[in-house]
Amino acid sequence: MRRDVFQAIADPTRREIINMIAFKSMNVNSVSENFDVSRAAVYKHLKILTECGLVKIKQKGRERYCEAKLEKLIEVSSWVEQYRKLWTGRLDSLDNYLTDLQIKAKQDGK
Structure with a gap:
């Protein structure tokens, strides 16, 4: 299912993730440590943000880094x-x- 950017910003957790990575990329674990939800829940939010084109996940060695793509x-x-x-x-x-x-x-x- 193709999601749009409005769906991405509709959720406060996703907006906070965007705020966190807007100026510097962070690894997925660092992002998830900032929330009182499970890591799996944060991954779901990241998946939606990725599907909407607002986040790109890059593999660097063993780490996965989240990078904001705010053009959308x-x-x-x-x-x-x-x-x-x-x-x-x-x-x-x-x-x-x-x-x-x-x-x-x-x-x-x-």
Whole structure:
């Protein structure tokens, strides 16, 4: 089953894994030590992140290292951006309306 990036970031554990490895790769054991769940559960989260293209697992000797591939988060950013524009426009309209009301109230008070 092909998963998308939205499924990956829907879970707080997966978001925390992404935060942990965003700036430096970590071995799988080091990642799993940071959670109060079984190592198998962390592996399942890593598998989902890998399927979504947000994590790449690299073998280095006997160790497996997790490396973040954050380019896929552009999909999320683009999706959110459309709503940011919408709400920015609405809030700007509200600000203009309130400013007009204040101006009218000052003029009526003179």
